[in-house]
């Protein structure tokens with residue numbers, strides 16, 4: 001699985017970081033980027049899906 | 065996933081085509097429900113998102129298409145039978161008989177039912193039909209309000225809640241002259257308490273909003289030149305437009321006599337969001353057991369999304385309790401205000417990072433030793449680091465020292 005964050009959609013809620021801090025980096029405005037190249041280790045896939053489903057702006061998607 | 069329940073269901077009816085209703089439909093399909101799925105909504109629009117209506121859409125930075133929650137293709141892919149528009153408003157429910165009756169007389173028999181009728185704006189009594197007086201709940205409301213918010217317009221905002229303060233900020237950005245009248249001593253006083261509330265007073269005053277706090281509107285009338293409000297301290301104000309932002313009323317009246325229990329305007333449901341066998345509730349109208357089984361009802365967007373999906377799973381037989389960390393945000397000028405948990409105005413409030421004066425601040429709330437909430441102004445990262453503490457029911461002391 002591989003994920004990405006659309007910077008134009010991200011509004012800085014940082015919910016992804018709250019749910020899966022291993023997978024996202026955020027700045028103080030809450031703007032999110034994926035850690036590394038966005039590849040998700042199998043044990044974190046469930047968390048990645050949670051983050052995708054809980055982004056209020058639908059800014060994260062599975063691009064694998 | 066195939067459960068007992070699913071095999072017994074041929075027709076599921078979802079009432080309310082907002083975010084919660086939409087997510088329930090998506091959840092049902094994702095979890096394998098392939099039977100008849102009827103979505104009933106009393107608005108003519110496809111499901112759309114409300115938060116931008118007081119922010120980017122009102123400001124003109126986000127277009128109508130971007131406010132829609134799904135594209136026509138995505139909606140088409142869900143295989144829904146649509147009943148959209150005022151003539152399809154659900155007007156009566158009989159749980160025992162398993163029937164929903166619509167405004168045009170159609171009777172929909174169901175095996176499973178999702179209730180997600182959301183809320184509507186509360187009006188100032190007697191002003192509903194005055195020209196120039198607005199409330200803001202629907203897309204149509206936002207389009208009407210947007211048309212009068214031009215540079216130089218005099219806007220009076222009644223009520224310093226989330227919607228009032230967001231509209232005040234957006235209207236200032238558009239060049240309108242804004243006055244806010246609020247009976248409490250600070251904006252959002254009932255939600256975030258005095259400390260954070262005072263920070264909002266300063267924020268809005270710094271942007272040129274005139275805040276008249278501790279005062280209410282006694283009367284509002286049309287004049288040849290616009291509108292005139294008289295406050296309860298005798299002050300009179302002239303305005304071109306008035307935005308009434310005095311809260312929302314859950315749409316539950318139509319459930320009278322249905323057999324479901326209503327408490328403080330919410331439909332009582334259990335921890336799985338079930339209100340009766342085969343009947344689940346989601347979003348603004350759901351009253352469900354939160355911490356220590358105390359029942360709450362939330363008017364938050366993420367809650368509507370999460371509950372829609374959870375209610376769908378429960379309808380298909382899952383017994384998983386709904387658990388969440390309540391989350392709401394508000395954008396005012398360039399500040400993103402974020403709140404986790406449910407504070408009370410009387411909770412202790414302690415600043416952990418920054419200060420409310422400088423506009424970047426993180427504070428935690430506590431009550432009788434429990435950690436009840438956290439608020440951030442421009443502090444998304446630190447705030448979200450506190451989220452796991454809620455899930456494990458941390459104490460106020462643990463929260464106060466968690467980031468140190």
Ligand SMILES: Cc1cc2nc3c(=O)[nH]c(=O)nc-3n(C[C@H](O)[C@H](O)[C@H](O)COP(=O)(O)OP(=O)(O)OC[C@H]3O[C@@H](n4cnc5c(N)ncnc54)[C@H](O)[C@@H]3O)c2cc1C
Nearest residue numbers: 080082083084106114115154182183347348363364365368
């Ligand atoms: C202007 C505005 C800004 C907001 N900003 C934020 C924000 O920044 N952050 C945040 O967390 N939350 C915000 N909210 C709150 C959030 O939008 C709501 O909590 C969310 O919309 C609730 O979703 P829902 O699906 O439960 O209800 P709704 O979105 O209200 O949808 C319910 C739908 O059901 C329809 N309906 C009602 N009765 C019937 C009936 N009898 N038959 C058929 N259909 C019916 C309604 O017309 C509506 O279309 C905002 C709300 C508004 C209005």
